[in-house]
Amino acid sequence: MADSTDRILDAAYARMLEHGLRRLTVDDVAKQAGLSRITVYRRFSRRSELIQGVILRELRRFLQAFEQAVAPLPTTADRVTEGFAVTLRLVRGHPLLSRLLASEPDMILPHLTLEAGPYVAVARQYLAARLDVPEAEAVAEMFIRVALSFVLIPDSAVPLGSDAEARAYARRHLVPLLPSEGIN
Incomplete structure (x- = not known):
């Protein structure tokens, strides 16, 4: 679970750094982390x-x-x-x-x-x-x-x-x- 959370946060950080907050989507974070959307939503519901x-x-x-x-x-x-x-x-x-x-x-x-x-x-x-x-x-x-x-x-x-x-x-x-x- 911690590994998935770290992957999600790493991906979110990278997306935020590259595209900012406005264009940050859970779908993009999930894709970059190599995880499903549902996995991301289980860790971070919003x-x-x-x-x-x-x-x-x-x-x-x-x-x-x-x-x-x-x-x-x-x-x-x-x-x-x-x-x-x-x-x-x-x-x-x-x-x-x-x-x-x-x-x-x-x-x-x-x-x-x-x-x-x-x-x-x-x-x-x-x-x-x-x-x-x-x-x-x-x-x-x-x-x-x-x-x-x-x-x-x-x-x-x-x-x-x-x-x-x-x-x-x-x-x-x-x-x-x-x-x-x-x-x-």
Whole structure:
């Protein structure tokens, strides 16, 4: 079952990358995955669930890369600083997200704003578990929302074009928002 789900998500990702969301069909995904339509519908009963499945899988992949980058760092402040830089670099450079934001913003933006609750919840739970601070969930959500706003609205007076600029911003503006007991 997991193998079929991976094949479906791989095919959906490839179709989304090549053709966008507007032209994404379950029939095309099934064909590309080498599975029947009914198999796809058993795993994802609606097209919107298929899109959500792809986004959640990409979020989990992002979180793995994020973990590799920040886990070795000694302090919460260091992890927040590097985590912000890594987030901007990886999310801005993500092939599917970049393609959809450039070509079909009207199709992807609802998934990243009004319908982003499931994704924010996954990221919040992940980040809160790694922040050794009081009110970790609230702090994690604030950091996620700040990063998301810079990703979705890249035109800014804040220079964030490089990792060094993102780290400087995080040290200056995000680290001071940590509860004082958590800046180890």
